[in-house]
Amino acid sequence: MEIDEERMRMMVSAIGRAAVDLKFSGRRVSEQTIAEKLDQFRRAEPGIVGKKVYMDAADIMRYGRLQ
Template sequence: MNFDDDKAGLLLNAIGMAVVDLIAAQVPITRDTLVERLEHNRKVTGNVIGKGANRDAAELVRKGQ
């Protein structure tokens, strides 16, 4: 995947927020738990840009690219 700086920033923010959520909940950080949290965040996010960022970040983590 090739990202411009803005999209990379959105993905980094989504992944970072998911990691912080998992740490706060004292959940082990694994690929599966990270993808689950990103998908959860996508569902609860009210704006289209946030939904897309979480969806793309989950795909990136899932595929490991």
């Protein structure tokens, strides 16, 4: 699946945000905890586009690809 550059940037930003949030809260930073944090962000996100970005970023962390 081809991902456009802007969407990729948003997913990388979301993954970075999750990693930094986990690090500063003293939690372990791993693929699983990042995916869980991205799911939390997705549930809190009101916009459809944002929800999709967080969902796709979590899929990349869990499976190494988009589902």
